[in-house]
Amino acid sequence: MTMEISGSRKLVNAVMLSLSGVCTILVIGVLFFILGYLLIHGVKSLNLDFFTKLPKPSGEAGGGMANAVAGSGKVLLLASLIGVPIGFFAGVYLAEYSGKTFAFLLRYVVDLLNGVPSIVMGIVAYAVVVKPLKHFSALAGGIALGIMMIPIAVRTTEEFLRAVPNSLREGAMALGATKARTIFTVVMPAAISGLTSGMLLNLARVAGETAPLLFTALGNMFWSKGYLAPIATLPVMIYNYAIAPEDDLHQQAWAAGFVLLTLVLVINVTARMIIARGPASQRR
Amino acid sequence: MASSTYIADILRRPTGRGLIARLKGGDEISYLVTLACAVSIFAVVALIVGELWVNSQPTVKAFGWHFLVTSEWDPNNGKFGALPFIYGTCVTSFLALLLAVPLGVASAIFLAELAPPRLSNILTFLIELLAAVPSVIYGLIGVFVLLPLIRHYLVPGLRGAFGYLPFFQGSFYGLSFLSAGLVLTIMVAPFIISVSREVLLAVPVEQREAALALGATRWETTWDIVLPNASTGIFGSIFLALARALGETMAVTMVIGNTPRISASLLSPGYSIAAVIANEFAEANGDLYISSLIFLGLVLFALTIVINAIARILIVATARKAGG
Numbered sequence: 001m002t003m004e005i006s007g008s009r010k011l012v013n014a015v016m017l018s019l020s021g022v023c024t025i026l027v028i029g030v031l032f033f034i035l036g037y038l039l040i041h042g043v044k045s046l047n048l049d050f051f052t053k054l055p056k057p058s059g060e061a062g063g064g065m066a067n068a069v070a071g072s073g074k075v076l077l078l079a080s081l082i083g084v085p086i087g088f089f090a091g092v093y094l095a096e097y098s099g100k101t102f103a104f105l106l107r108y109v110v111d112l113l114n115g116v117p118s119i120v121m122g123i124v125a126y127a128v129v130v131k132p133l134k135h136f137s138a139l140a141g142g143i144a145l146g147i148m149m150i151p152i153a154v155r156t157t158e159e160f161l162r163a164v165p166n167s168l169r170e171g172a173m174a175l176g177a178t179k180a181r182t183i184f185t186v187v188m189p190a191a192i193s194g195l196t197s198g199m200l201l202n203l204a205r206v207a208g209e210t211a212p213l214l215f216t217a218l219g220n221m222f223w224s225k226g227y228l229a230p231i232a233t234l235p236v237m238i239y240n241y242a243i244a245p246e247d248d249l250h251q252q253a254w255a256a257g258f259v260l261l262t263l264v265l266v267i268n269v270t271a272r273m274i275i276a277r278g279p280a281s282q283r284r
Numbered sequence: 285m286a287s288s289t290y291i292a293d294i295l296r297r298p299t300g301r302g303l304i305a306r307l308k309g310g311d312e313i314s315y316l317v318t319l320a321c322a323v324s325i326f327a328v329v330a331l332i333v334g335e336l337w338v339n340s341q342p343t344v345k346a347f348g349w350h351f352l353v354t355s356e357w358d359p360n361n362g363k364f365g366a367l368p369f370i371y372g373t374c375v376t377s378f379l380a381l382l383l384a385v386p387l388g389v390a391s392a393i394f395l396a397e398l399a400p401p402r403l404s405n406i407l408t409f410l411i412e413l414l415a416a417v418p419s420v421i422y423g424l425i426g427v428f429v430l431l432p433l434i435r436h437y438l439v440p441g442l443r444g445a446f447g448y449l450p451f452f453q454g455s456f457y458g459l460s461f462l463s464a465g466l467v468l469t470i471m472v473a474p475f476i477i478s479v480s481r482e483v484l485l486a487v488p489v490e491q492r493e494a495a496l497a498l499g500a501t502r503w504e505t506t507w508d509i510v511l512p513n514a515s516t517g518i519f520g521s522i523f524l525a526l527a528r529a530l531g532e533t534m535a536v537t538m539v540i541g542n543t544p545r546i547s548a549s550l551l552s553p554g555y556s557i558a559a560v561i562a563n564e565f566a567e568a569n570g571d572l573y574i575s576s577l578i579f580l581g582l583v584l585f586a587l588t589i590v591i592n593a594i595a596r597i598l599i600v601a602t603a604r605k606a607g608g
Contacts, residue, residue, distance in 0.1 A: 005499070005501060010501065013501035013503040016503045016507070017394075017398060017503055019390060020391065020397075023391045024391040024395060024399075024407060026387065026391075027387065027391050027414070027473055027474070028407060028410055028411065030470055031410055031411070031413065031417075034414075034425055038425070086321045086324055087321075089317055089320075089321035089322070090318065090321040092314075093318035096318075097315060097319070102322075106322055106325065106326075109325060109329050110325060112329065112589060112592065112593075113325065115527055115589065116585060117533065117584055117585070118531070118533065119533045119561050119584070120332070120531075120581050121332075122561075123339075123561065123577075123578055123581045124332050124335050124336070127336075127339050127578070128331070136566075150328065154325070178311045179314070180311045181310065184314070205416070207418070208417075208420060208421065209418070210419060210420040210533070210534045211419070211533035211534055214562055218566060235418060235420045235534075238420050239538070242420075242423065242427055242428075242538060243427070254424070257421050257424045261418070261421050265416065268413060268416045272409070
């Protein structure tokens with residue numbers, strides 16, 4: 001009764017299927033290799049000085065990156081203040097108000113914006129902020145990263161608001177609530193966990209961006225003087241130290257890389273866990 | 285007649301209220317604020333295009349289209365030609381796709397067709413984490429880990445096997461097209477995997493069941509039935525990866541060697557569009573120098589827009605096919 005499958009067909013089947021498994025293991029292996037290598041080298045070079053001291057002048061050992069840690073925080077705060085509100089409200093418009101044609105156009109433009117290489121954002125921020133003000137600044141870096149945050153903010157807001165069942169909206173409206181009240185007091189709370197984690201993922205994505213900061217925020221070996229002065233950031237420090245010739249700086253780059261990657265991965269894992277548990281996941 | 289006056293009353297009511305009264309209700313405010321934000325996104329994109337266009341005009345006026353096809357880059361003597369960068373971007377991206385497409389599609393097949401759903405979900409989660417690793421970290425790993433490995437093991441091996449090919453001629457110092465291509469491979473593979481897996485999962489189960497019932501092996505089912513069904517979407521994922529590879533900056537800048545040179549040898553140092561902008565913009569002096577770099581940015585922008593658009597169309601087309 002059993003149908004015979006010829007030996008060569010069985011062989012091809014076994015070989016190709018195992019090859020696909022090997023490829024997967026290879027890709028996953030790279031991840032663990034990167035994590036492991038950064039962990040070993042990063043922890044070895046990391047100490048309290050990293051978070052509390054300024055970088056030492058070239059040639060001297062020791063020092064830390066306290067200014068870059070604070071600088072990254074500052075630039076990311078600026079970026080969030082610019083990117084999140086614009087993206088969020090545009091997402092609300094898409095999900096709750098927009099007509100079909102406008103929504104199609106806006107989604108298309110948002111996708112387009114999402115595909116723009118990060119270095120191009122740097123050029124734009126340079127042209128808009130650095131050139132007229134005639135010096136590099138934290139503000140320029142924040143604007144470059146802020147624009148980069150818009151597309152994901154729009155799409156996550158739209159997606160999670162749409163996931164809220166219409167019966168909730170109808171219920172609120174039937175009780176006499178205005179549309180605005182319905183959106184902001186009924187729909188939004190229902191989507192809050194998804195919205196929060198979406199914005200966190202968005203932040204994690206730009207936290208590691210280096211290219212748009214190179215000629216906007218530039219860098220600074222000291223504490224930055226306000227938002228209109230050049231400012232040090234972790235990713236740019238990693239880049240500068242990694243291509244510098246001194247071995248001591250390489251150690252610092254590993255430490256900074258470890259801190260940055262830990263931050264990015266922790267945010268990613270937390271946000272994904274929130275999404276997986278939240279009510280919005282019922283949709284999938 | 286009472287009902288008609290009632291309706292007329294309702295119709296009159298919104299217009300009867302003043303603008304201020306309507307704003308107080310919050311409804312109009314929320315509508316206007318969200319609309320303004322939505323419209324501002326169009327403005328942002330227009331601003332990007334406008335700034336790139338206006339600021340690259342000096343170069344366009346000075347060199348015209350020759351800028352894109354001349355290969356001399358000598359800022360000190362006012363000579364600007366973009367060809368070495370365009371060449372470097374194309375070579376490294378092509379190399380990355382050459383390696384990442386088989387690797388990525390094979391992994392996607394494993395995850396979608398073979399692995400039990402639980403395992404598949406965990407592995408996909410890990411691969412998506414790989415996509416979240418910042419570019420500069422890949423550069424760091426590339427410089428300190430990958431370069432020594434390539435120099436000590438890969439290049440001697442390649443020379444031994446294919447030393448007669450023009451791709452593996454000349455001396456090798458580590459920083460090269462080859463290194464940049466390999467780092468890019470690691471960076472774009474996760475994109476191909478996660479999008480291709482989604483596309484494969486969208487192919488109806490009945491198709492597989494029918495093929496298996498007719499006596500096809502698991503692999504034959506995948507290769508002859510599932511893959512052709514998903515091919516448009518997989519091409520979409522490849523274009524997405526290509527757009528990403530073209531625009532990738534930091535990791536490439538750190539391992540490509542930053543030398544404006546056109547060489548058939550993959551072992552030679554080179555340069556890419558994104559790398560030259562990253563590396564020279566902050567120190568560029570003179571309007572023509574800066575505007576040449578901005579023009580390169582415009583070229584990169586245009587390239588990625590076109591390729592992203594193609595990718596979207598392909599992915600949407602598959603989603604429609606699977607859905608209908």
